Amino acid sequence: xxxxxxxxxxxxIVEKFGLAWPxxxxxxxxxWVVFTxxxxxxxxxxxxxxxxxxxxxxxxxxxxxxxAKDAAEAKQNAQALLDKAEADAARLVKEADEAAxxxxxxxxxxxxxxxxxxxxxxxxxxxxxxxxxxxxxxxxFGRMVSDATSRVTGKVLNTDDQTRINQETAAQVSA
Amino acid sequence: MLSSLSQQASFSPLLANVHSYASGLFGxxxxxxxxxxxxxxxLVVMSIVLWFSRKATKNMTLVPHxxxxxxxxxxxxxxxxxxxxxxxxxxxxxxxLLGTLFIYILVSNWFGLFPGVGTIGWxxxxxxxxxxxxxxxxxxxxxxxxxATIGLAVSAFLxxxxxxxxxxxxxxxxxxxxxxxxxxxxxxxxxxxxxFLFVGVIExxxxxxxxxxxxxxxxxxxxxGENVIHTMSDLxxxxxxxxxxxxxxxxxxxxYFMELLVGLLQAIVFTLLCAVYIQLSTTHDDHGHEExxx
Numbered sequence: 001x002x003x004x005x006x007x008x009x010x011x012x013i014v015e016k017f018g019l020a021w022p023x024x025x026x027x028x029x030x031x032w033v034v035f036t037x038x039x040x041x042x043x044x045x046x047x048x049x050x051x052x053x054x055x056x057x058x059x060x061x062x063x064x065x066x067x068a069k070d071a072a073e074a075k076q077n078a079q080a081l082l083d084k085a086e087a088d089a090a091r092l093v094k095e096a097d098e099a100a101x102x103x104x105x106x107x108x109x110x111x112x113x114x115x116x117x118x119x120x121x122x123x124x125x126x127x128x129x130x131x132x133x134x135x136x137x138x139x140x141f142g143r144m145v146s147d148a149t150s151r152v153t154g155k156v157l158n159t160d161d162q163t164r165i166n167q168e169t170a171a172q173v174s175a
Numbered sequence: 176m177l178s179s180l181s182q183q184a185s186f187s188p189l190l191a192n193v194h195s196y197a198s199g200l201f202g203x204x205x206x207x208x209x210x211x212x213x214x215x216x217x218l219v220v221m222s223i224v225l226w227f228s229r230k231a232t233k234n235m236t237l238v239p240h241x242x243x244x245x246x247x248x249x250x251x252x253x254x255x256x257x258x259x260x261x262x263x264x265x266x267x268x269x270x271x272l273l274g275t276l277f278i279y280i281l282v283s284n285w286f287g288l289f290p291g292v293g294t295i296g297w298x299x300x301x302x303x304x305x306x307x308x309x310x311x312x313x314x315x316x317x318x319x320x321x322x323a324t325i326g327l328a329v330s331a332f333l334x335x336x337x338x339x340x341x342x343x344x345x346x347x348x349x350x351x352x353x354x355x356x357x358x359x360x361x362x363x364x365x366x367x368x369x370x371f372l373f374v375g376v377i378e379x380x381x382x383x384x385x386x387x388x389x390x391x392x393x394x395x396x397x398x399x400g401e402n403v404i405h406t407m408s409d410l411x412x413x414x415x416x417x418x419x420x421x422x423x424x425x426x427x428x429x430x431y432f433m434e435l436l437v438g439l440l441q442a443i444v445f446t447l448l449c450a451v452y453i454q455l456s457t458t459h460d461d462h463g464h465e466e467x468x469x
Contacts, residue, residue: 017321017394018196022209027317027326030217034224034279035330039271042228046250047270049235049243056237 142166193293193402197320198311212312213320216292220282220317253277253446260450261457265338269453272334276327277446280318284397284438287316288431293401294408308409318441319401324394328386331449335456342457351456352378385452389445396441400434403427 013019146162149155157165197211231246239247253274258266286292296312317323339348353375355368404427411422 016195018194018211019322019325020209023197023211023214023320023322024326026209026211026214027217027320027323028330030214030221030317031275031279031323031327031330034221035272035275037225038228038275038278042232042246043250043271043274045232045235046243046247047254049237049239050247050251050254053237 138166138170141169145169192308192310193398193405194310195398197315197322198296200313211320211322212296212315213317213323216286216314217283217317217323219314220279220286223286224278224282249278250274256447257450260447261454265342265453265457268338268341269334269450272331273446273450276331276449277442280327280393280445281439281442283316283318283323284441285435287319287397287401288404288434288438289314292316293405316397316401318393318397321390321394324390325386327393327445328390331389331445332386335449335452338453339456343459348456385448389448393441393445396437400430400437403430404434 142162142165146157146165149161149165150157197213199205199208200210200212200215201207227242228246231242234240235243254266254270257270257273261269292314293312293316294309295314296306296309298306298308298310301307343351353372355364355371357367359367407427407430408423410426411418413419414422
């Protein structure tokens, strides 16, 4: 009896909602057609594309990270080069300064030496000239004394006299 | 007192006369009796979905065009949801079914909101190309036909069964359903085994009921939505031409928004429940097995 009632209820439900195998299978077939085509021609390619894009983004990020690392290294290298260049420049400036000072000192010494030489030469030349003048002066005095003596005495002086007068005059002039 | 109040407050005359079944387009005795108004809309929905998926996947590029971008957005969103529920491994197998279910149900639900669906058809003639009410509408959303919702639920059930058997095997499924957990031995172990055997029977009943609950929930919500919109549209039918026109435009408008939400919600519920069923049956009881081995 309960089975008959249940069967009757099922029949009522089937009739009320229009349940029928052909309609059911028609709906199932349509859904499976959509499912099969979407699975093969839509979800597969779309998921593949998403994966490809995800991979590309991951690669891009990896490259970006590498570029950032390389840039940091390059910056570090550039800084090291700059530091080295600055140190070299400072050393060169110092060396140039020292060299300039050495050259200046040497030139100064050479100038002093040259001046001393010039002064010594001038002094020698003056000495020589003085001696020449003195000798000439002695000779002139000797001649003038001889002339004066011969005029005063009226005597012609011989060579010995002249020599002796010259020597005496030179000795007096020198004194 | 309550009975008379209930009779006075009966709304049945107020409800629109929307059939609870899909109407055949060629009569019940025809060989094309299976071609109902809901099957016709199902074919239209299928065409729309396949046309758009073709448009979206044609000439795919890494920088997507509009259709590709839209479909990618939907697929990526759904795939992430599915992965979150069933895990990465099962998602690869289960996603085509779940994705198709969501898209097909959503488009079917929303298709029912197009003007003309349920309102253009055959009925008592009131003039040239005019009927009093479309008793046999030309178009009916597939999800408002129990044949279609049962078909969807049975399809989902079959795929669920396939994935479950593939993942844990027939014996694994039996152990998963009826096997005792906790690793107890002796008398307590036997008691626990009896309890789990009983729980297993309940589990089997619940598994068998799943397609019924899934199909009736979806059908009930969409059919109810159809009824609500038809009822609201006809509410001012006898108030003159202008009143009838304004009533049929203004009154159902808020319910259209509600039905948009219901359509989306039911697609989500159906899909997520299927995902949860797959997750529940394909999860390995590693912890329980380890304890049992000890």
